[in-house]
Amino acid sequence: MANESSRQASNVSSGLPELNLSQFLWVQTRRHLGLLIASPGEIVNPLLFFLLVVILFPLGLGPDPEQLSLLAPGILWVVALLANLMICMRLFVDDFEDGSLEQLAMAPLPLAVAVVPQLLASWLASGVILSLVSPLFGLMLGFPLAAAPTLVASLLMGTLIMLLVGAIGAALTVGIQRGGILLALLILPLYVPILIAGTRALEEATSQGDPMVALALLGAGVTGGLVLAPVAIAAGLRVSLEL
């Protein structure tokens, strides 16, 4: 009882309503989504980048449709990976510079939980959109429409794991000037298993094989990443904030 009243007293003094966990997560997710929508470049630029790099491959490799459709799984996944790298570079920068990340770290809530809304918003605004439009880019490379569900499913999971892993690197490098290349060096080696599983799923799907094994492995990666990555992200942010 005494505990309850002191808690209410602190509410009165701060003048702010106390949020429970799910309200907090919802408010934060909405805030981050709002920020992303307010600056459409953050959403559109990775897509434009994806499109431009996809165009570069036929120009570099020649327009032979057979060869392109053979290389399409690898091209689509590598380009998605690079687009994701671009997103990771921007991930914590604004919140770090305006101090809201510091506020978040001092909130009475584990930082590992508090960063989840931002990751979720970022994935919805980038990974999900990119995955959903990827069959269109696939068509340009002669990737068969019949395999489009596998492409979308593998990229939906793949972009989420890549965002989780990339966020660890982003958290560690956010305080460093010009940390972009460094971020690439830190996280690209960790992307190897994701790339292998993703392209394997597409190759199985385009050659009438069974993509479920590779998709299941990506699913396992999502599960493991969701459990472990936020802890590492929080630890990395604390290092960058020097807390």
Place this chain on the structure above:
Amino acid sequence: MWRIIHQFGSPPWVYRFCDRVIPWLLPLTMLALVVGSVWGLLYAPTDYKQGDSYRIIYIHVPTAVVSLAGYYVMAFAGLVSLVWRIKLADTAMRAAAPIGAAFTAVALITGAIWGKPTWGAWWVWDARVTSMLILFFLYVGVIALFQAYENKAVAARACAILSLVGTVNIPIIYKSVDWWYSLHQPASIKFTGESAIDASMLYPLLGMIVTFYALFALLMMLNLRQMLTEEHARSSWLVKRLAH
């Protein structure tokens, strides 16, 4: 038991330990390197298939084995420094990183030299070669991250987190690369299995592996002592010790 663990956290004690071990570990390792090299390069029998080119195995395999072990040494030091905030563990982690990277580089280069006569190409996308290359980049990442921070105490924590993330990922990377290799590679490239190696070739190889572990330990101690000298240049215990 606890006393020993506490001693390993004390810079003066570790400095003295290095000072005592290095004078006999250094000549012993050099002697073993010479004996092992002569044994492997001159006395071990010639391979009936690969001729004398296989002899690079006596450098290639030990460096490859130790470079992976070196990553775990580095990550373990990182874990100790994160959990118990022991400054010496930071130093040990930093001391291990460049040595491990160098071992990995040697393994990759000797692999390329070996690959030319055996596989007919300097670089082949073999599963183990690829895993080794990724391991090299994991090392380089840790070193680069440390260099990038101004505040070195913060840098050490960041590197510890990164090396732990890498540790979780190494088995996954190795498994996935094996899986990828079995998908992409034709069976035309056969790697004569080490399991079928004859005892006359195996013993010098095992000897060289042990020697390279000793070499890693030696380089680690030399590096650690050097770093402790830099970090504690103004500490009274070091001034006293160097005055002797």
